[in-house]
Amino acid sequence: MGGSKASSTSEVGNGLPRCGCNETMKLLVSKSIENPGRKFWKCRNYMNGCGLFLWDDLVSEFAVKETNPSGCRQCEVNKAYLIEFAKEIVEEIDCRVGKLNKLEKLKKKIAMEKRKNLWEKELAAVKINAADVDIIANELELDKKVAERTLREHKGDAVAAIRHLLH
Structure with a gap:
């Protein structure tokens, strides 16, 4: 007042x-x-x-x-408008939720790629003996790349790599 x-x-x-x-x-x-x-x-x-x-x-x-009866008609018009508006809002929310879900999946994929790249860098940094790669590949009849990767995954330990490949 x-x-x-x-x-x-x-x-x-x-x-x-x-x-x-x-x-x-x-x-x-x-x-x-x-x-x-x-x-x-x-x-x-x-x-x-x-x-x-x-x-x-x-x-x-x-x-x-x-x-006023025309006011009642106006209420019906307003009601119809509000219902349509509510539907549009629900559609917009659904659209945004879909986009958020896609972004979340993309975020997870990027995080997995980063972990994979980090793992690959760590494996590449492991020092291995080329003779061990040849022995594992020849004795177990494996491709040299598989023998090398397994040896790197076991930090250059030839015995651990062979055990892993045999089990």
Whole structure:
């Protein structure tokens, strides 16, 4: 209300508007600088903590819309619009969830690639004996690349590599 002062009151017998505490409200006229002469409704329990305050022109506008049949048609139009709008929002959410899922999969794939590249670098850094590669490849009848990789995976330990290949 912002500094409104009431000069006149009138009671409404038909119960409109009523406060949430089910009290009929008082119609007052503002004497404030911001809203001179503007009518407003105030709950009878306003000073006791209810705090409900409504400008009369807004209440009157609502009451007219409520009793006007074209207002009902407008409500149906608004309802249809809101339903369509809600559907669009759901579609947008679904689209964004799909994009987030794709990004999450891509993130996991990138993380796996990084781990694989790191593993390959670690294997390449392992010092191995070329003679061990030849012995493993010849004795177990394997491709030299398989023998070399297995030997690197076992940190150059030829016995551990052979055991792994035999089991």
